[in-house]
Amino acid sequence: MLELNGIRKSFGKVEVLHGVNLDVRAGEVHALLGENGAGKSTLMKVLCGIIKASDGTIRIHGEDRRFANYDEAIAAGIGIVFQEFSLIPYLSAVENMFLAREIRTRLGFLDRKAMRRRARDILHRLGVDLPLTVPVASLSVAEQQFVEIAKALSLDARILILDEPTATLTPTEVERLFKVIRELRRNDVAIVFISHHLEEIFQICDRITVLRDGEYIGTCDVADVDNDRLVEMMVGRRIEQNFPPKPVLDPTAPPVLDVAEIQLKRGGPVSSFTLRKGEILGFAGLVGSGRTETVLALLGAHPAARCRMTLEGKAVRFSEPADGLAHGVGLLPENRKEKGLITSFAILPNISINNYGKYRKNQIFIDLRKELACTRDAMTQVRVKANSPRDRMDTLSGGNQQKVVLARWLNHDMKVLIFDEPTRGIDVGAKAEIYQLMRDLTARGCAIIMVSSELPEVLGVSDRVCVFRGGGIVATVDGDDLTSEKIMTYATTGKLENVA
Helix, strand or coil, X not given: CEEEEXXXXXECCEEEEEEXXXXXXXXXEEEEECCCCCCHHHHHHHHCCCCCCCEEEEEECCEEXXXXXXXXXXXXXXXXXXXXXXXXXXXXXXHXXXXXXXCECCCXXXXXXXXXXXXXXXXXXXXXXXXXXXXXXXXXXXHHHHHHHHHHHCCCCCEEEEECCCCCCCHHHHHHHHHHHHHHHHCCCEEEEECCXXXXXXXXXCEEEEEECCEEEEXXXXXHCCHHHHHHHHHCCCCXXXXXXXXXXXXXXXXXXXXXXXXXXXXXXXXXXXXXXXXXXXXXXXXXXXXXXXXXXXXXXXXXXXEEEEECCEEECXXXXXXXXHCCEEEECCCHHHHCCCCCCEHHHHHHCCCHHHHEECCXXXXXXXXXXXXXXXXXXXXXXXXXXXXXXXXXXXXXXXXXXXXXXXXXXXXXXXXXXXXXXXXXXXXXXXXXXXXXXXXXXXXXXXXXXXXXXXXXXXXXXXXXXXXXXXXXXXXXXXXHHHHHHXXXXXXXXXXX
8 A cells, every 4th residue: 555665865964764665555554663763753754745755756556656745645545643742732622633624514614513523433432531622732641642643533544654652641541542443454544653662563563664773674574573673673782671670779768858748639639758869769540640740749830739848858849840940859741842842942952951050150151162061971871863962952853852851850960850751752772771871860869750651661660659549649569569460450449459
């Protein structure tokens, strides 16, 4: 159904795609894998007419095609779920789904009832119930992801591209999406599936094409490879261990952050927890359980009915995140593009922006050489793929943007760091590096709270785990109790019956 042959793309003098090939059959789920910056999203944007290829051919049903823009690709039966949301925040879910494709009455007026009905039907297929008429900015990140997916499904595309569609979804929500994908496969839709979760590839995909640094590495059947072989194809080396060893924590380590009570809304549950020096405390739970709202409330970025806590033994209350930063408490937010970066700026100011006092010379001027050297060092530590610290953020892949946010905190001496979904959109090789960086930070005395929807990540990285349900903490587990069964039981029922 789809053939890409010899696709090349250059930005200025830099070639980012070096003659890439891809073929996808009708009724096939075809995985497109590679590290961040390997060229996956760029290749898909070339296919959709968003970016113009420098060379190569695109064939659909054996016919040469070249699209001048995304509208022409849609007309040809191609739909895409973008890695970075393409939603307009002040429009509703329905308005976003049918933007520029509105259903109209015979008299030419907007048929809002028909659009709401169609939107509700698509979301019902996905097993999702969300408000259709409120601005999407008021929805959770997971709900926005479903709006993005529903928007693509509304096109009735014959070729569907899913770029990291499960990044913000729980396992239950992922299975609902997979059910729809299997239905589409039975209807002979050709699907390109991009994901950094290799277990999903083996669960839903038929064949795999791997890219590395813009080069075509190869195509194989899922049945013919294993996890280790795929990782080796992607990164050019074997990764022996995803998670770094957990150190033995000092039981006498002093509390850095002691939250005596936090209540998100009146009448809701009251939670408490302690974060000790040198530990990684995981926050687990289903989407909407209150994990992110709790960490934002600690920093004054989300309303709380009650919040009483001490930082290194001193009572504190933050009215805004800047207060937290002044006390050595920082946040890597869940939505990096909207809340973690200034994408129209270069890498350099994005890493330096919270820390210019470090570069002051004579209390007046900025030591630009020192700033540049520190920025390069931080970029090297997290392996940001860029030509220069002066490259604009919006020229980087989503994963490399996430690495820049991480690099910013490496540039600080922080007491507490809050990582909200730290590896969302990050490839398997970079994940191992980020986990090691988190351990390096705790070895230097930093304490970390990690909010994650990935259960293997929670288990592999955390020293202890607070499990959330219904807006509060229902259990804290560690040691031998740190198992997926117990965490999921607490997250879904709030109690621990029938689990040995």
